Amino acid sequence: MNKKQLVVKLSGALNLSKADAERTFDTITNTILDALKGDDSVKIAGFGTYKVAKRKARVGRNPRTGEQIQIAASQKVKFLPAKALKEVFNR
Amino acid sequence: MNKKQLVVKLSGALNLSKADAERTFDTITNTILDALKGDDSVKIAGFGTYKVAKRKARVGRNPRTGEQIQIAASQKVKFLPAKALKEVFNR
């Protein structure tokens, strides 16, 4: 499922036009992003937690050539599913 | 930031009551969850992709006793940040 299809579903569930549903959805993702930029985690009960994880610089390898490569430190957003979320998929 | 604080922000950004903002937010997470149950991935452009990942069974260990334990296969929801999302945090 892609964003467009999701927006259609939301449009129905929220009783909004597609344009409004999309705006609403974008507002939410942007709000989460902003929160992640300032704070460093966003915890959503019953769903999961978004965290910014710092990765140290390290030595990698180009799998094609085998050549060693220096990899810069970076940050990435991690999502940790909540307990309830795991249970949905494991029974 | 927790869910309550997020809802307050959304309430302002979406010009909704807190109760409505929370309902809207819950509707969205539930819609994503439902989609994940049926389909197995939800792709949100500019944000990321939620996927159900299968984990193989394997041998674990009780960290308290050191005793070996068989861990059953399971499924978990993975979030893969989109390129745009990575860039936000790496510059």
Added chain:
DNA sequence: GTTTCTATATGCAAAAAATGCATACCCAAT
């Protein structure tokens, strides 16, 4: 205010991620 949920911390083995890059593909926006 009570109760449920989550983070943490522990050691360790196995699974998974990450890396560059080409290609194919699918989606998004014009």
Added chain:
DNA sequence: ATTGGGTATGCATTTTTTGCATATAGAAAC
């Protein structure tokens, strides 16, 4: 409808993550 761009895939190897049991503390939900 077309096109540009992001994304999946495969590859080899090393680093990182995961997840086990369990108690506790702190936070959040109701």
